[in-house]
Amino acid sequence: MLESLGKLVTESGFAGFFSNPDGWRNLVMIAIACVLLYLGIKKQYEPLLMVGIAMGCLLANVSSVFMTADGSLPDALYHQDLWDRFLNVEAYKEGYEEYLHNYGYILAEGGLIDILYIGVKAGIYPCLIFMGIGAMTDFGPLISNPKSLLLGAAAQFGVFFAFFGANLLGFDAQQSASIGIIGGADGPTAILTTTKLAPELLGPIAVAAYSYMALIPMIQPPIMRALTTEKERSVKMTQLREVSKTEKILFPIIVTIFVVLLLPSTAPLIGCLMFGNLLKETGVTERLSDVAQNALMNIVTLFLGISVGATMVGSRFLTLDTIKIVVLGLIAFSFSTIGGLLVGKLMYKLSGGKINPLIGSAGVSAVPMAARVSQREGQKANPSNFLLMHAMGPNVAGVIGSAIAAGFLISMFGG
Amino acid sequence: MEGRLTLNIGDNLLDALLGYLVVFIGLTLLMCVVVITGKIMVAKLKKPAEAPAAETPAAKAAAPAAPKKLAPGSAGDVKLYDTDPRDAAMIMAIVADKLQKPLNELRFVSIKEVK
Known part of the structure; x- marks a missing residue:
């Protein structure tokens, strides 16, 4: 009896905090998961993903506490060591070839979240989310004002600025590219790029990307006010032209052909984004469009959040690199906003004051949050100013821009 | 790696x-x-x-110009897309109230239902 009780105590997770060398790290991560849950639930910071990420982090760290004498984690829902062997070329050289890129091994040995994580590793979830985003997005404002695409391009400045900065801070090219893409303000793109280039950084990059996306209403306005004058902010833009149904149907087809031919590595993201949009615009696939933007999107969001959160195991997350990533992510977001605003100001000058430069900051692709911020700041300067539809153009252009930036980085450093 | x-x-x-x-x-x-x-x-x-x-x-030249579809209460003609004139009037009244401006000083160009 006593022996059984003793065994139960020594094999419990509580004992694991002391017996496992990384136990204290798991404890800290459990606290961090609780903070993230608070931010998601109480502060509503991107709750749909933040709650999933936080719960994934909590589950991975709670279940990883108890380690057996041979160093294995029998009850863990997520096994970092399995994925290390799955990815590691060095292990292959040492004779572990059966583990390298072998999903069968993950299915046989992994826990629940290991199996869900296959969707992240194979790049399925981010693409399906893009399909849902496409099905929810109206590209009308962009089609009626194609100059918005320039603002979407300008707002990728932060991506490459942070890429440069990360390299200077000692990250390798693949890691720098993954950190830089946080500046695209596009969670699925950041996850896909990181999974392909630097999967070991997935946890901190996903958390930084989604946290900063939620903080856009706090990050952008001071930069917007610093870089624009009251006169510029109060510019009222003229009504956009009406876009025909045919144009809306043609747009996703044209973008798919053009962008994928230009940069084939963008095919998964752009292809899914435009497929989703085509389902919405055709008018004959309403049921599919409905599934893409509701049921499928919700299911994938569930799986994505929990499996990305699970990568935040203490031994990997609690490092100096995580702090660097958080700082670089903020820099990336800020410089993307600056890039969009500066080109917005240039367009203001060239158009003779007809374009409000505030719509430039919406070029970061957090849809529709960034456009709402432009609307709010424009209305503060001039209460009769309605910039929302004008800002939606650069906003959706930013989605295409960040996908192109990701495609470039993957094709350059994807090996 | x-x-x-x-x-x-x-x-x-x-x-x-x-x-x-x-x-x-x-x-x-x-x-x-x-x-x-x-x-x-x-x-x-x-x-x-x-x-x-x-x-x-x-x-x-012979036929008189057909009256345009006007939304009630607007200071001009508003293009309505998939929007009922009553809903349009309500939307305009809410916007005017939010902006604290008289409705006849605002110009609404079009109202479209986002589906």
Whole structure:
């Protein structure tokens, strides 16, 4: 009896905090998961993903506490060591070839979240989310004002600025590219790029990307006010032209052909984004469009959040690199906003004051949050100013821009 | 990890500039394609609209102009897309209330239901 009780105590997770060398790290991560849950639930910071990420982090760290004498984690829902062997070329050289890129091994040995994580590793979830985003997005404002695409391009400045900065801070090219893409303000793109280039950084990059996306209403306005004058902010833009149904149907087809031919590595993201949009615009696939933007999107969001959160195991997350990533992510977001605003100001000058430069900051692709911020700041300067539809153009252009930036980085450093 | 690359400052800067340039060029070319498509579509839409107008100038002069669909309470004509005039009136009243401006000082151009 006593022996059984003793065994139960020594094999419990509580004992694991002391017996496992990384136990204290798991404890800290459990606290961090609780903070993230608070931010998601109480502060509503991107709750749909933040709650999933936080719960994934909590589950991975709670279940990883108890380690057996041979160093294995029998009850863990997520096994970092399995994925290390799955990815590691060095292990292959040492004779572990059966583990390298072998999903069968993950299915046989992994826990629940290991199996869900296959969707992240194979790049399925981010693409399906893009399909849902496409099905929810109206590209009308962009089609009626194609100059918005320039603002979407300008707002990728932060991506490459942070890429440069990360390299200077000692990250390798693949890691720098993954950190830089946080500046695209596009969670699925950041996850896909990181999974392909630097999967070991997935946890901190996903958390930084989604946290900063939620903080856009706090990050952008001071930069917007610093870089624009009251006169510029109060510019009222003229009504956009009406876009025909045919144009809306043609747009996703044209973008798919053009962008994928230009940069084939963008095919998964752009292809899914435009497929989703085509389902919405055709008018004959309403049921599919409905599934893409509701049921499928919700299911994938569930799986994505929990499996990305699970990568935040203490031994990997609690490092100096995580702090660097958080700082670089903020820099990336800020410089993307600056890039969009500066080109917005240039367009203001060239158009003779007809374009409000505030719509430039919406070029970061957090849809529709960034456009709402432009609307709010424009209305503060001039209460009769309605910039929302004008800002939606650069906003959706930013989605295409960040996908192109990701495609470039993957094709350059994807090996 | 496999195939990890370390860049010196020169290559790093070059790659960053190249990447930004690729995004700009890609989206600029896309803009040109969208502009051209838009122009073609606008021209196509104009043609059928102009044709009947040219055919019946006499009939047009004889018949009184059809009254435009006005939304109640607006200071001009508002284009309504899939929106009931009553809903439009309500939306305009809410906007006027939020802005604390008299409704007749506001100009609504169009109201469209977002589906």
